[in-house]
Amino acid sequence: MADEKETKGEKKYKYSILIPTYNERLNIAIIVYLVFKHLRDVDFEIIVVDDGSPDGTQEIVKQLQQLYGEDRILLRARAKKLGLGTAYIHGLKHASGDFVVIMDADLSHHPKYLPSFIKKQLETNASIVTGTRYVKGGGVHGWNLMRKLTSRGANVLAQTLLWPGVSDLTGSFRLYKKSVLEDVISSCVSKGYVFQMEMIVRATRKGYHIEEVPITFVDRVFGTSKLGGSEIVEYLKGLVYLLLTT
Amino acid sequence: MKHIVKILSLLVTISAFWIGLLQAAIVPRTHTWLLPIYFIVSLGCYGLLMVGIGLMQFPTCPQEALLLQKDIVEAKDFFKHKGVDVGSD
Numbered sequence: 001m002a003d004e005k006e007t008k009g010e011k012k013y014k015y016s017i018l019i020p021t022y023n024e025r026l027n028i029a030i031i032v033y034l035v036f037k038h039l040r041d042v043d044f045e046i047i048v049v050d051d052g053s054p055d056g057t058q059e060i061v062k063q064l065q066q067l068y069g070e071d072r073i074l075l076r077a078r079a080k081k082l083g084l085g086t087a088y089i090h091g092l093k094h095a096s097g098d099f100v101v102i103m104d105a106d107l108s109h110h111p112k113y114l115p116s117f118i119k120k121q122l123e124t125n126a127s128i129v130t131g132t133r134y135v136k137g138g139g140v141h142g143w144n145l146m147r148k149l150t151s152r153g154a155n156v157l158a159q160t161l162l163w164p165g166v167s168d169l170t171g172s173f174r175l176y177k178k179s180v181l182e183d184v185i186s187s188c189v190s191k192g193y194v195f196q197m198e199m200i201v202r203a204t205r206k207g208y209h210i211e212e213v214p215i216t217f218v219d220r221v222f223g224t225s226k227l228g229g230s231e232i233v234e235y236l237k238g239l240v241y242l243l244l245t246t
Numbered sequence: 247m248k249h250i251v252k253i254l255s256l257l258v259t260i261s262a263f264w265i266g267l268l269q270a271a272i273v274p275r276t277h278t279w280l281l282p283i284y285f286i287v288s289l290g291c292y293g294l295l296m297v298g299i300g301l302m303q304f305p306t307c308p309q310e311a312l313l314l315q316k317d318i319v320e321a322k323d324f325f326k327h328k329g330v331d332v333g334s335d
Binding site for chain 2: 025026029030033034060063064067107110133134135136137138139140141142145148149152153155156157160161162163205216218243244245246
């Protein structure tokens, strides 16, 4: 039977969806619901890497495990906030899929785009499929003019200096071939969103085939977190670091 | 090859071309001396143009916020029926 399927050229892949969380009690439940809603015929697992959230995120995940099955939802928690990069590495160790999807837990990334990531990868055999907010079909909601200006300015600067080969450098909604993620992540040292930039730039330098799909991004956090001077300085330092070391 | 090496080689090539132009004097030397300034200013203008165009064409998606709210309600409803207490925002 297995031979029949293989000669037909059909291969069923498994997808590991990696979601680092911190205080996302409500959002993680909604994301899990939406993932199951939009990936009906797909073999996948969700890996939640929670950094000791005090709001009961882990309790919710355990309830979701009862509901959906412990083989579909894996909780791989850590004692405290240890950073995004290490959260990915930690989750990756428990991933049994052929592909790994990384996404944010705050609902700015909508699971409804998962099928388009998967489709793009199957069509092009890309090593990485990255979501971009800045092309037609994509978009951002919840940013004022100043925020859009900073974003656009930052993007033009990064494009001029780094020639990254992708339109959205700081995006963190991506699908990787598992081996590719392991390779790229081992050579990245930055923190925060510069980490996301470093990942995609290093992947470009290593010659990996990268494709893009449009995604929409609903920023529900922006009102509360400000993009201040220190963020801009951090960004510029990150750019120079990437310019010199990649 | 590292990216910075690529960029520096490009700059070196352009500089060599500029020096060559200075020595050969095909173009009047006064013009040639100003070329680097023209180059930097053009680069700056191009950058500003790209930022401006990008800003004007910045894709927005106001309907997505509404769709998201619908999805949230749908999910909360589902969990209420299944007896999973998701609490409130």
